Amino acid sequence: QKEVEQDPGPLSVPEGAIVSLNCTYSNSAFQYFMWYRQYSRKGPELLMYTYSSGNKEDGRFTAQVDKSSKYISLFIRDSQPSDSATYLCAMRQGGGNKLTFGTGTQLKVEL
Amino acid sequence: GAVVSQHPSWVICKSGTSVKIECRSLDFQATTMFWYRQFPKQSLMLMATSNEGSKATYEQGVEKDKFLINHASLTLSTLTVTSAHPEDSSFYICSAVRLAANYEQYFGPGTRLTVT
Numbered sequence: 001q002k003e004v005e006q007d008p009g010p011l012s013v014p015e016g017a018i019v020s021l022n023c024t025y026s027n028s029a030f031q032y033f034m035w036y037r038q039y040s041r042k043g044p045e046l047l048m049y050t051y052s053s054g055n056k057e058d059g060r061f062t063a064q065v066d067k068s069s070k071y072i073s074l075f076i077r078d079s080q081p082s083d084s085a086t087y088l089c090a091m092r093q094g095g096g097n098k099l100t101f102g103t104g105t106q107l108k109v110e111l
Numbered sequence: 112g113a114v115v116s117q118h119p120s121w122v123i124c125k126s127g128t129s130v131k132i133e134c135r136s137l138d139f140q141a142t143t144m145f146w147y148r149q150f151p152k153q154s155l156m157l158m159a160t161s162n163e164g165s166k167a168t169y170e171q172g173v174e175k176d177k178f179l180i181n182h183a184s185l186t187l188s189t190l191t192v193t194s195a196h197p198e199d200s201s202f203y204i205c206s207a208v209r210l211a212a213n214y215e216q217y218f219g220p221g222t223r224l225t226v227t
Binding site: 102106 | 113
């Protein structure tokens with residue numbers, strides 16, 4: 001079993017839809033949770049950064065962490081074609097900088 | 112802020128030659144940088160952790176003599192692929208840890224290496 005599981009998609013939604021992306025993990029030591037967006041042939045871009053359980057909102061993006069269920073989510077409201085990309089969840093333990101990534105979910109927002 | 116650059120963005124080299132890739136944090140200092148490798152439609156695979164002023168720590172299965180890493184300053188790390196072979200063709204991405212921002216990790220744009 002992988003430490004971090006993420007549905008690879010692809011996920012196709014119409015413009016304006018609410019998108020829900022999810023990851024599950026098995027290591028209870030993870031404390032910091034991140035979502036990265038990666039466009040084709042580009043490096044990942046940090047979207048959201050959350051410590052421990054709870055919600056964090058930034059514009060159209062909301063990140064949720066439920067440590068009791070070992071489940072994290074990223075919601076995108078009013079999705080736009082420019083949101084079409086691969087979304088990677090990542091997490092790390094309290095000590096150290098090493099990230100563990102999910103496999104990434106490919107999202108396509110269609111006009 | 113938090114910009115990381117990589118050079119070159121793409122490179123083609125012949126089998127048996129060596130290629131150096133640079134990773135720079137442009138507006139912050141990074142005592143730790145990471146090197147990843149990514150195959151098409153796959154996630155990032157951590158190759159090694161680069162710490163300024165000390166030897167890099169390699170992940171299991173990564174040949175340290177083939178992938179030479181040097182972290183000469185707080186803003187620069189280099190990855191040299193020695194005696195490159197076609198199977199080394201991949202997308203190489205570096206990241207830098209920003210200490211002043213809860214150890215957030217920022218990624219470079221990546222370098223596409225093709226070995227012919």
